Amino acid sequence: MSVVLVRTALIIGAVALLEILCRLGVIPNFTVIPPSAMAQSLWKILASGKFSADIAATLTNVGIAIAAAMIVGIAVGTLLQSWPAARRVFDPLFATYYAVPMYAFYPLLLVIFGLGDFPQIAIGFLLAVMAVIINTLNGLDRVPAVLLKTARVHRLGLVSAALRVRLPYAAPYVFTGFKLAVAYSFIGVVGAEFITSSRGIGYEISFAYNNFDNAVMYAMILFILLLVITVNMSLHAWEKRLLSRRRRA
Amino acid sequence: MRWRDSAVLIFLFVLVWEVLYLIIGDVALRSPAATVQNLNTLLADARFLPHLRETGLAFAQGFAIAVVVGLLIGVPLGAARFAGEVAEPILVALYSIPKVTLYPVILLIFGIGMPAKVAFGAIHGIVPISIFAMNAVRNINPTHLRTARVLRLSPMSLFSNVLLPATLPEIVTGIRVGFSLALIGTLLGEMFGSQHGLGHLLMQAMSLHNIERILALTLLIVVFAAGINALLLALDRRLHARA
Amino acid sequence: MIVSLRAVSRVYPARAGQPEVHALGPIDLELAQGEFFAVVGPSGCGKSTLLDVMAGLASPSSGEVFFESKRVEGEVPEGIGVVFQEDASFPWLTVHDNIAFGLRRAGMAQAEVAAQVGYAIDFMGLKEFARAYPAQLSGGMRQRVCIARTLVLKPRLILLDEPFGALDQQTRLLMGDELLRLWRATGATILLITHALDEATMLADRVGVMSARPGRFLDIIATGWPRERDSTLVAGDSFGKLTGRIWKLLRGESLRAMGHS
Numbered sequence: 001m002s003v004v005l006v007r008t009a010l011i012i013g014a015v016a017l018l019e020i021l022c023r024l025g026v027i028p029n030f031t032v033i034p035p036s037a038m039a040q041s042l043w044k045i046l047a048s049g050k051f052s053a054d055i056a057a058t059l060t061n062v063g064i065a066i067a068a069a070m071i072v073g074i075a076v077g078t079l080l081q082s083w084p085a086a087r088r089v090f091d092p093l094f095a096t097y098y099a100v101p102m103y104a105f106y107p108l109l110l111v112i113f114g115l116g117d118f119p120q121i122a123i124g125f126l127l128a129v130m131a132v133i134i135n136t137l138n139g140l141d142r143v144p145a146v147l148l149k150t151a152r153v154h155r156l157g158l159v160s161a162a163l164r165v166r167l168p169y170a171a172p173y174v175f176t177g178f179k180l181a182v183a184y185s186f187i188g189v190v191g192a193e194f195i196t197s198s199r200g201i202g203y204e205i206s207f208a209y210n211n212f213d214n215a216v217m218y219a220m221i222l223f224i225l226l227l228v229i230t231v232n233m234s235l236h237a238w239e240k241r242l243l244s245r246r247r248r249a
Numbered sequence: 250m251r252w253r254d255s256a257v258l259i260f261l262f263v264l265v266w267e268v269l270y271l272i273i274g275d276v277a278l279r280s281p282a283a284t285v286q287n288l289n290t291l292l293a294d295a296r297f298l299p300h301l302r303e304t305g306l307a308f309a310q311g312f313a314i315a316v317v318v319g320l321l322i323g324v325p326l327g328a329a330r331f332a333g334e335v336a337e338p339i340l341v342a343l344y345s346i347p348k349v350t351l352y353p354v355i356l357l358i359f360g361i362g363m364p365a366k367v368a369f370g371a372i373h374g375i376v377p378i379s380i381f382a383m384n385a386v387r388n389i390n391p392t393h394l395r396t397a398r399v400l401r402l403s404p405m406s407l408f409s410n411v412l413l414p415a416t417l418p419e420i421v422t423g424i425r426v427g428f429s430l431a432l433i434g435t436l437l438g439e440m441f442g443s444q445h446g447l448g449h450l451l452m453q454a455m456s457l458h459n460i461e462r463i464l465a466l467t468l469l470i471v472v473f474a475a476g477i478n479a480l481l482l483a484l485d486r487r488l489h490a491r492a
Numbered sequence: 493m494i495v496s497l498r499a500v501s502r503v504y505p506a507r508a509g510q511p512e513v514h515a516l517g518p519i520d521l522e523l524a525q526g527e528f529f530a531v532v533g534p535s536g537c538g539k540s541t542l543l544d545v546m547a548g549l550a551s552p553s554s555g556e557v558f559f560e561s562k563r564v565e566g567e568v569p570e571g572i573g574v575v576f577q578e579d580a581s582f583p584w585l586t587v588h589d590n591i592a593f594g595l596r597r598a599g600m601a602q603a604e605v606a607a608q609v610g611y612a613i614d615f616m617g618l619k620e621f622a623r624a625y626p627a628q629l630s631g632g633m634r635q636r637v638c639i640a641r642t643l644v645l646k647p648r649l650i651l652l653d654e655p656f657g658a659l660d661q662q663t664r665l666l667m668g669d670e671l672l673r674l675w676r677a678t679g680a681t682i683l684l685i686t687h688a689l690d691e692a693t694m695l696a697d698r699v700g701v702m703s704a705r706p707g708r709f710l711d712i713i714a715t716g717w718p719r720e721r722d723s724t725l726v727a728g729d730s731f732g733k734l735t736g737r738i739w740k741l742l743r744g745e746s747l748r749a750m751g752h753s
Contacts (some may be wrong), residue, residue, distance in 0.1 A: 001331075003331070007335045007336075010335065010339075023367045030357070031357045031358055032354065032357070089254050089261070092254055092479075095482050096482075098426075099425075100429075100475055100478075101432055101436050101474060102433075102436075103433060103436065103440065104436060104451065104466075106440075106464050106469065107451050111277050111456060111463060113276040118460045183345035187348075190347040190349065190350060191349040191437065191457075194350070194352070195441060195452070199324050202349070202350065207312075209353035214357075217353055220350075222353065224346070228347070229344055229346075232341075232345055249485065
């Protein structure tokens with residue numbers, strides 16, 4: 001029996017069960033609305049373009065956080081990998097970074113930078129950048145000595161060697177960092193929008209909740225879930241294609 | 250060696266903080282020294298301790314549930330190969346969802362208060378613990394199991410001499426990650442919809458623009474999280490070195 | 493003299509609990525332009541260190557290295573190509589792009605790059621595999637890619653460090669023929685490091701026999717082969733005599749390297 005088939009059946013089954021329980025009133029409508037109603041509400045919202053500005057704002061902020069995390073993360077990772085003394089100093093930071101609740105810094109960021117999109121992008125960036133640094137380091141560590149020597153034989157300077165030999169070799173690991181950066185940027189930005197913001201998907205969910213508007217709230221929650229899952233699956237497929245070239249036939 | 254690196258790092262961190270304070274000033278920051286003093290004052294304040302206790306209780310319960318449920322999910326999935334393969338992408342997908350978006354659902358189910366906070370902390374911790382536990386069980390060396398069968402070990406003996414030592418390092422890593430995430434979840438829950446606890450105090454301080462308090466609370470949370478993580482990390486490293 | 497080594501030695505300084513290691517030398521060596529020179533010696537004698545120092549990948553602890561009358565210091569001079577023992581092909585590039593790697597950097601025109609790469613691919617027998625990735629090729633094919641990548645830059649000195657080490661004997665003999673063909677076609681000076689005596693004797697104009705660590709040249713033996721040679725010369729008498737002579741020199745050294753007196 002195919003794994004994919006069973007998994008799909010499982011998911012469909014779970015959704016169907018939820019639908020039935022909601023329709024029968026076992027789960028009251030003021031708690032959870034039936035999945036079909038969620039989908040309908042979402043469709044209506046998307047068609048009317050009511051939250052287009054919010055969606056655009058969230059996606060833009062997530063995009064900026066990802067881009068910043070990748071650029072800074074790869075640069076810092078590459079730099080530290082070539083500078084073992086500095087790397088040793090930061091080692092405890094790598095181990096402890098994700099233990100610290102990044103959201104705890106959100107109020108501080110709000111106070112320093114005021115309202116506006118920067119604090120949310122900053123949280124997304126801060127969560128994402130470390131994953132990129134750690135995975136870039138991991139990948140660069142694995143570059144075989146013979147390739148480093150080859151770069152020197154081709155007389156590549158430091159930057160050239162990093163861009164044309166070391167990072168391309170480490171690409172699969174950098175990609176892992178990229179996947180995490182995407183996930184963390186979403187978590188950071190949407191979470192921050194939730195807590196305090198004036199626009200964005202997170203904000204609309206929070207607003208709908210405060211106004212007892214379950215239809216809108218669940219529609220947007222569904223939207224986020226579908227969006228994140230779709231993005232993840234696409235990244236996974238892309239990764240498989242890239243890596244198939246490098247696998248032993 | 251490692252302690253020296255940590256000390257250098259902490260020193261650098263305090264230095265950067267001080268420099269930022271000198272640049273930004275009292276409008277939005279306080280100096281490290283002032284913050285430590287404020288924290289001391291806060292800890293001595295009788296009105297503060299109930300909040301601390303509330304967060305502590307919520308977190309402890311959420312974390313405990315996360316560990317138990319996470320293991321209950323992860324271990325069987327690791328043992329049953331097919332089930333594990335089916336479930337893994339689902340677990341990974343759950344890991345990437347901004348769980349904060351599920352918070353309204355939790356509130357609708359549990360209502361505002363302690364149970365909701367515990368639930369929120371729990372759902373944050375369950376997923377990584379189950380993923381790590383699943384991998385730990387999956388990666389048990391089959392040769393060890395065959396050897397145990399040949400030696401005719403009793404189930405108790407099999408568990409304590411083979412299964413536990415083999416899976417413990419990975420499970421402890423998962424618990425360490427789960428600890429951090431459960432803490433985030435609990436605090437996040439308090440920041441959004443609660444009248445008690447550290448998270449709530451943090452949000453309150455923010456709306457009142459009480460910079461001293463924001464920094465003091467943030468410092469407390471960071472020190473607590475980093476400190477416990479360092480201890481768990483030492484345990485984690487020792488287990489992995491032995492394995 | 494295209495390459496000159498004068499009193500070159502390499503010493504690794506003492507470190508945390510490890511004593512100082514005298515890896516190589518002192519070595520005096522002169523390579524004539526266009527000659528094929530092989531280096532044989534027991535394992536651990538410093539053959540690879542010799543190559544590293546000659547190429548500029550490592551600096552000598554004492555003595556000097558000259559390439560085309562210029563001092564070699566710290567970086568690899570232009571005009572030197574190196575083929576390593578391990579697979580150095582770039583797994584993220586196709587065979588074609590691997591070979592084009594050095595040319596693209598030099599800012600050569602597209603058409604010219606394609607022409608040069610095409611020639612190298614044909615020369616090394618890689619035509620069918622031009623669009624394949626290294627992961628899909630055997631070890632021998634990947635070495636050919638590395639050789640082609642070096643070739644295409646037209647180096648005047650080619651250093652090879654046990655390039656056929658991972659291949660079976662028949663393939664090695666054939667690859668040896670390839671190497672000779674390449675040597676004649678390019679007119680480059682070649683230094684080949686090998687642990688296979690027959691390979692050294694068959695391919696080279698001169699064979700340098702190194703002692704156990706710290707590696708020094710015990711003797712440099714001229715083979716006297718004509719330029720137009722191939723693996724069939726292994727059938728002749730002189731081949732056997734030469735190989736025997738080299739083994740006599742090496743046997744004692746190899747035993748010493750293994751720890752016997």
